[in-house]
Amino acid sequence: MDQDKNQNGASDALSGTGTAVTGAGTSHDKRTTDGEGAQTLTTRQGHPVTNNQNSRTVGNRGPVTLENYHLLEKISHFDRERIPERVVHARGAGAHGVFEAYGKVGDEPIARYTRAKLFQQKGKETPVFVRFSSVIHGGHSPETLRDPRGFAVKFYTEDGNWDLVGNNLKVFFIRDALKFPDMVHSLKPDPVTNMQDGGRIFDFMSNTPESLHMLTFLFSPWGIPANYRQMQGSGVNTYKWVNEAGEAHLVKYHWEPMQGVKNLTQPEAEAIQAKNFNHATQDLFEHIKAGDFPQWELRVQLMPDGYHEELDFDPLDDTKLWPEDQFPHLPVGMMTLNRNPENYFAEVEQVAFGTGVLVDGLDFSDDKMLQGRTFSYSDTQRYRVGTNYLQLPINAPKKHVSTNQRDGQMTYHVDTAPNQNPHVNYEPSNLNGLKEAPKAGTEHTPRYEANLVRQSIDRQNNFKQAGERWRLHEDWEKDDLINNLVDALSGAAEVVQDKMIDLFTQCDADYGRRVAEGLKKSGHHPAKMTSSDSTSEAVQEAEEMAHDAKPY
Numbered sequence: 001m002d003q004d005k006n007q008n009g010a011s012d013a014l015s016g017t018g019t020a021v022t023g024a025g026t027s028h029d030k031r032t033t034d035g036e037g038a039q040t041l042t043t044r045q046g047h048p049v050t051n052n053q054n055s056r057t058v059g060n061r062g063p064v065t066l067e068n069y070h071l072l073e074k075i076s077h078f079d080r081e082r083i084p085e086r087v088v089h090a091r092g093a094g095a096h097g098v099f100e101a102y103g104k105v106g107d108e109p110i111a112r113y114t115r116a117k118l119f120q121q122k123g124k125e126t127p128v129f130v131r132f133s134s135v136i137h138g139g140h141s142p143e144t145l146r147d148p149r150g151f152a153v154k155f156y157t158e159d160g161n162w163d164l165v166g167n168n169l170k171v172f173f174i175r176d177a178l179k180f181p182d183m184v185h186s187l188k189p190d191p192v193t194n195m196q197d198g199g200r201i202f203d204f205m206s207n208t209p210e211s212l213h214m215l216t217f218l219f220s221p222w223g224i225p226a227n228y229r230q231m232q233g234s235g236v237n238t239y240k241w242v243n244e245a246g247e248a249h250l251v252k253y254h255w256e257p258m259q260g261v262k263n264l265t266q267p268e269a270e271a272i273q274a275k276n277f278n279h280a281t282q283d284l285f286e287h288i289k290a291g292d293f294p295q296w297e298l299r300v301q302l303m304p305d306g307y308h309e310e311l312d313f314d315p316l317d318d319t320k321l322w323p324e325d326q327f328p329h330l331p332v333g334m335m336t337l338n339r340n341p342e343n344y345f346a347e348v349e350q351v352a353f354g355t356g357v358l359v360d361g362l363d364f365s366d367d368k369m370l371q372g373r374t375f376s377y378s379d380t381q382r383y384r385v386g387t388n389y390l391q392l393p394i395n396a397p398k399k400h401v402s403t404n405q406r407d408g409q410m411t412y413h414v415d416t417a418p419n420q421n422p423h424v425n426y427e428p429s430n431l432n433g434l435k436e437a438p439k440a441g442t443e444h445t446p447r448y449e450a451n452l453v454r455q456s457i458d459r460q461n462n463f464k465q466a467g468e469r470w471r472l473h474e475d476w477e478k479d480d481l482i483n484n485l486v487d488a489l490s491g492a493a494e495v496v497q498d499k500m501i502d503l504f505t506q507c508d509a510d511y512g513r514r515v516a517e518g519l520k521k522s523g524h525h526p527a528k529m530t531s532s533d534s535t536s537e538a539v540q541e542a543e544e545m546a547h548d549a550k551p552y
Contacts, residue, residue: 093131097128128155134150168225170254220477239253251302252327253298
């Protein structure tokens, strides 16, 4: 009887109706819950995922809440996908320098907007370390590949470190951090062939219409900066500045190179790559060595904190630009890079940034990407470099540190303060332990009245700014953009090509028409091939066209 019961239980389990506990849950386990099929997305806990597009937030604008189990599992696993190379931003170059404050924001006293000490006094200097990087490709990839470029600055301020982590382009592909692992997976090589594939990239992007603005930058010459010295930088995300009274303004950060901006067309990049795949690292190192120190002016855009119904987009949406005629770029200081690293690994490779590393007077907005990144970046560093990564010289703040954090792998020293009771590694205590610091000003306390939901933001407006960017491109930039899009899309399935043409057309009719005409002339319809035909033809084409290197 018991044997029959067990067999029946197993049979029920395999039919999807049982609750047998034998065996391990895998993708081949046939035990499912109501409404769940073999290809239903779940968490590693086996929870069916009903919404993989939106984090759970207070209202559809945020903030993101910590009980987002799916988000935390997805991001924390993603942070650990590579050992030990960075999952993103693997290829990098860096330099030391100094940031000099103007003491104003535009023509106004900066204290009106922020109490952050590094900005207050004209001529005040703060040491910095900058890491430039490519985003998707590996640590030894050519620096001519089409890819966003990282632009991360560590300010060693008197209040501790401030990390301004950004890219060269001012917008991004997605607006919710829940989609970040999916986006990167689509941009990375195929997990079977280990080859980067435009079909995979645009399969994802065709279902992510907010990416059109970024794609219109990335596949133009803006997608291949000529070098790091002549490259813009942007914080991308929306932050807040907080003044002495606790009043907040939304802020976006922009680095403008005093050397001018220079980008490469695809043929120009290929010509450089044929001779030198370290050209940007070499350019930065040699100019600094020769005493030709590159400079960037830090400029900010400011907006009163709030919903801003007068705009046709959400100011927290990192796929959008704030119009400069409404929100001008206001200068706040100058950064000069004046010293090369003494050891690449110890400094450039081990430097660790995090979007959550802010000082007093700087604060977070409810930007969904920023909040997800704030968990992800520091979590990644603890995994990649180690629990005590902040004790490394390149990462340690240039000031006093006293914490109750103890132990962990590679503990270099204990953060015990002078005269602190060494037995007390907790707070509060009556026995001569560490004490809280006094508040520097009134705390910023935003108020929320909204339901906790999984929803996209209201004002998406996915195509307007992408169309504007298309029309702002010069003719040679448009030509390069179309050629690059056609090259990348020619390997995509026909349904993906059609979907992308429709999305480009919604940005601008001429934009879509030119992509469609380019694909028609290319004559590629890989969706009609079998996999073996596709593989053999790809190998044959690679042998015949080996000189014609393309990034995708």
